[in-house]
Amino acid sequence: MSLEAEIRRLRELDWRELDIKEAGVWPWSLQLICCLLLFLGIFLGMHWYLVSPAKQELQRMREQEVELVREFRSKSLRAANLDTVRGQMEELEARMEALQEMLPTGAEVPSLIDSISEAAIDNQLSIDFIRLRSPSSQEHFIERPFDLQVRGDYHRLASFVADVASLSRIVTLHDFTLEPGSGGVRDLRLSLLARTYSYRHDGGGT
Structure with a gap:
């Protein structure tokens, strides 16, 4: 059966009389379209069920990575200034002791x-x-x-x-x-x- 004839059958098809129980006798092009739609629905459902949670987890991990990098930089800066802070603390303690005396x-x-x-x-x-x-x-x-x-x-x-x-x-x-x-x-x-x-x-x- 030619493609033109199949298209003609789809155009002449009374969609209101279609019965899912008789899907086996539908035009092959209509069966192909239904199969593609079914496959697309299954694909989208699997994507939503499997891929979306993974994407959310990936986004969460990226945000956590940014926070960890920020925390690491902050701690690194404090560690780099630790000797200076200790010197300032010792100076303050010495001044406090002098005032107490x-x-x-x-x-x-x-x-x-x-x-x-x-x-x-x-x-x-x-x-x-x-x-x-x-x-x-x-x-x-x-x-x-x-x-x-x-x-x-x-x-x-x-x-x-x-x-x-x-x-x-x-x-x-x-x-x-x-x-x-x-x-x-x-x-x-x-x-x-x-x-x-x-x-x-x-x-x-x-």
Whole structure:
């Protein structure tokens, strides 16, 4: 049977009367088309069932590879800078130890008060009072405040403040009040709040 005749049969075929049970007597071209469609459906189904999960897994592995490469580069950079970081840590630890040595212990506070008194006497100032307040415990240190009031002329008071700031132990000065004294024009009264600090070695007590 020629191809032209087969095409004519397909054109003349009443598609509404086709019965799958009589597929054996359908025109061979129609049977071929049905077989191709069936094969295509099976191929697409196998592709969806087998190939798609594999492609998804491949994509996941590629994304994981990118993440691992990024992590490797980050760790490599940190490893390359490890010596620098260690040097910086050692420098910070040394500075921290130096600062801790400048903080008096609780037992050294009276000696620090004596040093402040000596600074006032050396600058020919009169000491009205040095009054300790209750210590305040912080997370890493203990704050030890005290009120201080001295009298003298402006230049001696300035020299006294400079001497206190240059003590070997850390003392911070706050709440300055400068008022005229009772001893004449050059007599001034300086009141302030001073704070020193103690490092908490064991995280406890004062």
